[in-house]
Amino acid sequence: MDLRFTPEEAAFREEVRAFIRDHLPREIRERMRLGHPPRKQDTIAWMRILNERGWAAYSWPTEWGGPGWTPIQRMIFLEENLSAPAPELLSFNITMLGPVLIQFGTEAQKKHFLPRAANLDDWWCQGFSEPGAGSDLASLRTAAVRDGDHYVVNGQKIWTSTAHNADWCFCLVRTNPQAAKRQDGISFLLIDLRTPGIEVRPIISIDGSHHLNEVFFTDVRVPVGNLVGEENKGWSVAKYLLGNERTGIARLGKSKERVRFAKEVAKEVRMNGRPLIEDKAFRQRVAQIEVEMKALEITQLRVVSAYAKAGGNRPDPLSSVLKIKGTELLQASSELVMDVGGPQAMPVWQQELAALANEPAIGPDWAPQMAPNYLMLRAASIYGGTNEIQKNILNKAVLGL
Amino acid sequence: MDFDLTDDQRLLTDSVARLLSDSYSFEQRKALLKTEQGWSETLWQKYAELGLTGLPIAEEHGGFGGGAVDVMLLMQAFGRHLVLEPYLATVVLGGTALRLAGDAAQQGEILPEVAAGSLRLAFAHYERQARYDITDVLTTAKPQGGGFLLEGAKSVVLHGATADKLVVSARTGGSRAEAEGLSLFLVDADAPGLARRGYRLRDGTEAAELSLSAVQVPREALLGLQDAALPVIQRVVEAGIAATAAEVIGAMETMHAMTLDYLKTRVQFGKPIGENQALQHRAAEMLVAMEQGRSMAMLATMSLEEEDAAERARHISMAKVGVGQAGRFVSQQAVQLHGGIGMTEEYAVGHFFRRVMVIEHLFGDTATHLDRLAEQVA
Numbered sequence: 213m214d215l216r217f218t219p220e221e222a223a224f225r226e227e228v229r230a231f232i233r234d235h236l237p238r239e240i241r242e243r244m245r246l247g248h249p250p251r252k253q254d255t256i257a258w259m260r261i262l263n264e265r266g267w268a269a270y271s272w273p274t275e276w277g278g279p280g281w282t283p284i285q286r287m288i289f290l291e292e293n294l295s296a297p298a299p300e301l302l303s304f305n306i307t308m309l310g311p312v313l314i315q316f317g318t319e320a321q322k323k324h325f326l327p328r329a330a331n332l333d334d335w336w337c338q339g340f341s342e343p344g345a346g347s348d349l350a351s352l353r354t355a356a357v358r359d360g361d362h363y364v365v366n367g368q369k370i371w372t373s374t375a376h377n378a379d380w381c382f383c384l385v386r387t388n389p390q391a392a393k394r395q396d397g398i399s400f401l402l403i404d405l406r407t408p409g410i411e412v413r414p415i416i417s418i419d420g421s422h423h424l425n426e427v428f429f430t431d432v433r434v435p436v437g438n439l440v441g442e443e444n445k446g447w448s449v450a451k452y453l454l455g456n457e458r459t460g461i462a463r464l465g466k467s468k469e470r471v472r473f474a475k476e477v478a479k480e481v482r483m484n485g486r487p488l489i490e491d492k493a494f495r496q497r498v499a500q501i502e503v504e505m506k507a508l509e510i511t512q513l514r515v516v517s518a519y520a521k522a523g524g525n526r527p528d529p530l531s532s533v534l535k536i537k538g539t540e541l542l543q544a545s546s547e548l549v550m551d552v553g554g555p556q557a558m559p560v561w562q563q564e565l566a567a568l569a570n571e572p573a574i575g576p577d578w579a580p581q582m583a584p585n586y587l588m589l590r591a592a593s594i595y596g597g598t599n600e601i602q603k604n605i606l607n608k609a610v611l612g613l
Numbered sequence: 614m615d616f617d618l619t620d621d622q623r624l625l626t627d628s629v630a631r632l633l634s635d636s637y638s639f640e641q642r643k644a645l646l647k648t649e650q651g652w653s654e655t656l657w658q659k660y661a662e663l664g665l666t667g668l669p670i671a672e673e674h675g676g677f678g679g680g681a682v683d684v685m686l687l688m689q690a691f692g693r694h695l696v697l698e699p700y701l702a703t704v705v706l707g708g709t710a711l712r713l714a715g716d717a718a719q720q721g722e723i724l725p726e727v728a729a730g731s732l733r734l735a736f737a738h739y740e741r742q743a744r745y746d747i748t749d750v751l752t753t754a755k756p757q758g759g760g761f762l763l764e765g766a767k768s769v770v771l772h773g774a775t776a777d778k779l780v781v782s783a784r785t786g787g788s789r790a791e792a793e794g795l796s797l798f799l800v801d802a803d804a805p806g807l808a809r810r811g812y813r814l815r816d817g818t819e820a821a822e823l824s825l826s827a828v829q830v831p832r833e834a835l836l837g838l839q840d841a842a843l844p845v846i847q848r849v850v851e852a853g854i855a856a857t858a859a860e861v862i863g864a865m866e867t868m869h870a871m872t873l874d875y876l877k878t879r880v881q882f883g884k885p886i887g888e889n890q891a892l893q894h895r896a897a898e899m900l901v902a903m904e905q906g907r908s909m910a911m912l913a914t915m916s917l918e919e920e921d922a923a924e925r926a927r928h929i930s931m932a933k934v935g936v937g938q939a940g941r942f943v944s945q946q947a948v949q950l951h952g953g954i955g956m957t958e959e960y961a962v963g964h965f966f967r968r969v970m971v972i973e974h975l976f977g978d979t980a981t982h983l984d985r986l987a988e989q990v991a
Contacts, residue, residue: 213615213616213617213618213622213682213911213914213915214614214615214915215614215911215912215915216614216915217614218614221614284614475990475991489990489991492987495987495988495990496983496984496987498987498990499934499983499986499987499989499990500934500983502931502986502990503909503931503934503935503983503986504905504935506909506912506928506931506935507905507906507908507909507912507931507935508905508908509908510908510909510911510912511904511905511907511908513614513616514616514908517614517615517616518616521617530904533900533901533904533905536901537901537905600894602897603893603894603897603898604890604893604894604897606897606900606901607893607894607896607897610900611873611893611896611897611900612873612877613873613876613877613887613888613892613893613896
């Protein structure tokens, strides 16, 4: 038993770090360091830089353009990318659609969609949740009825992240409403969002941003060639997608980067006449988060090692531990850095706009973005299977209650 | 990175698990607690026969030449059964002091006996006024007649009343709470002037108050460097933290398993109480805490061989905090989910609860170590 990285793994980390340092556009890094989410063009630009290096499809087999990394290398890559900080790879393309097509897609689907997904020529989004189907996904109702060479899709999806940026949507639709088991009447369809009959409406989140959408389908004609896997077998495709490798689920690099940033800016603000970083309560709060991050780092290594050992084909139920603790730490670190900002974190303020009008800043340039980040990260324990659902999974898979 | 066990380690855990499942049922343990000594001489000899008492001791001294991971696995197994024998005091604390500071003669004389199970040690360092402050030592050792004269008192010395030899810290220089001036001495249990008042801790394990009044020891009793024992004391404490962290993992495993079993079998309102989602989620939260704690116990063990003392201390403190918090949460929830039966002396879960409670208050509690980490935040 040995917790240290091998010299090869350490060298790999250096290689990744150096590449990101040398190739991540300065402007993108600076915006992200100040807490801004990446813009659409930032994510596309960075994904293409990574794709040129052969790293964008980081978890795919070499046959389909992946780098052929071990699970540990993937974990290192993701951590370095997050802590740079660089835009995250579009998970819809890389960790969701890609592996699904590789496992279930036809040759034609793979050849057409995989290279485009890796290069972000197509921006994908996920059409799973519906107004009546959240945690209880199998109760979804969006219907797809066969009509010649097409399915005709009618229904509504909701909480569709980035649908307004997207070109395509992979959707779960009901193809057999009569199936005895709800799960048995569902299919997995690829839908071109430019098809007539699709309307994307924004949902503004509590942070003021437009990230989520509703997507309405009215008599949308989808070629049967866009079915992935067999008709009515879409539930197993979805289960594969959701249970697929979850190396990155803890997003530990992000929490680490935020805590580092909080300590840095805590030198600039004051508490009781001294720099906040010298305040005992603040230091204990940081120490507590750092302890939990360390524990999660090792738990993640255990999960990744076990995954590698199992030949990479069995999701570890302990991934749910990573999801629960990882999102708790994302939230804790976002709260920490917001609290450092204090009252100057509260204004709705866009420094770029203010600069155009020659208005002076209200506070430090990083502060205004800290409240929206905190607000947005409340979603972390909701998406990807709420943390309560993760506990249900642990109960079923590990505890047997 | 590698989380696999070697064949030897698998063999070790298997044979220890077999021995303990035969000889350490809750009833058998309760019977041991009722004896005057509070633990089993016979089992101690079995540990010796299995090579456990010599596990981390070098082969040249009759040991097994094992490493920190081996000790971790053993302590985890001990934790699952709440083993009462003085392994921590003798092999981990005393043994580490000897291995790090003993000269060839001292090691050659003592370690083979420890490995053979014929000699027990105790680590007499903490004093009543010191609480968890490792440098707060008032006991003095003054040069006298070619040797030293020890004067002072030690508090809550684990297995202090039954040890054959004690590793005693004392000031040969410096003043209270100074890092310099500390030395370690080997003191025989029957040394004139040494008085031992034994008692039980809340978990049933044995400890003692020591008073040393004009205890004369020869020059050869000095263990390691005069005036510069602090790094050794530090490492002995770190070894104790890593070992008890593993013990807590074992204890949490048993408590969690007992709790799951109870949730599946206890029927109220016509169904097993484990069908209530509130309780299912609590059990899942216990699992999350236990796994995070397990990671930290591994960190503590792996860090023991880290050469950078500051980095080592930081990781050990992180582990002490992580395991302390996990242990407290899991054991409190284990009692809570058992309800009334969890409160009874007749039921095992409360015994695990008390062991975890005692361990949290050894070698610096959670708040102490969190404070140390907070001081280093930068």
